[in-house]
Amino acid sequence: MDDLHREDFVPRISAAQRRSDFVNAAIEVIAAYGIDGATTRRIADQAQANLAMLHYCYDSKDDLFADVYEFVAGRYRDVIQDSDPHSTLADTARQLLRGAMEAYLESPSFAATTLELISWARRQHGDRGIAVYDQALESVRAALRGTSAEHPVEPETIDQIAYVIATLADGFAMNWLTYGDRSAATEQMETVVSVLDSWLAARVGSTPAGV
Structure with missing residues (x-):
């Protein structure tokens, strides 16, 4: 079979799949080089695509970054959806x-890119940077409100629990990115959860897991 006809049998990648590839590539590049170093050429190379294809899928880098923001927000939504809707408030928080x-x-890479995007957006586009964090917090608050329906909790308490969760998770991410020790990080996860348990016991009278 000559080259001309062989091309007809090369599987074509949809534009939607290409955009997904570029988003995943952008996450890796941002994690490695930061926002300023995340050039379209590096992103295209990471996606194993040519630059023309990236510009075909996205009119600008800002359009690509908008999809990266959406991916990050979607990952947090996945975490929320994976929580058990029939759990107690304390169990849901854990x-x-x-x-x-x-x-x-x-x-x-997801951890590094998330922190980088929020920090960068806060510097460059104040409202947008705040909105990214606000969306994640609101998703947490919504999940907590849903599991406290039978035994209503003050909105202030829901806000406090969401804040504690975000603070503990962000602190864990920074430590994990700094040291990169997976074994230690896995053990530290249990320590972090125990901190939440202690706070919940003091604040809302919940019994820590396993007690």
Whole structure:
């Protein structure tokens, strides 16, 4: 079969799949080089595609970054959806914290890119940077409100629990990115959850898991 006809049998990749490839590539590049170093050429190379294809899929780097933001937000939504809707408030809080930490542990690039994007957006586009963090917090608050329906909790308490979860998860991410010791990070996850348990016991009278 000559080259001309062989091309007809090369599987074509859809534009949607290409965009997904570029988003995943952008996450890796941002994690390695930061926002300023995340050039379209590096992203195209990471995706094993040519630059023309990237510009075909995205009119600008800002459009690509918008999809990266959406991917990050979607990953947090996945964590929320994976929590048990029939759990107690305390159990849901533990699941949300553990889910966030597991997402960071699973992909250091996701952890690094998330922190980089929020920091960069806060510097360059203040409202947008805040919105990214606000969306994640609101997803946590919504999940907590859903599991406390039978035994209503003050909105202030829901806000506090969401804040503690976010603070503990972010602290875990920074430590994990700094040292990169997976074995230590896995053990530290249990320590972090125990901190949440102690806070919950003091604040809402919940019994820590396993007690």
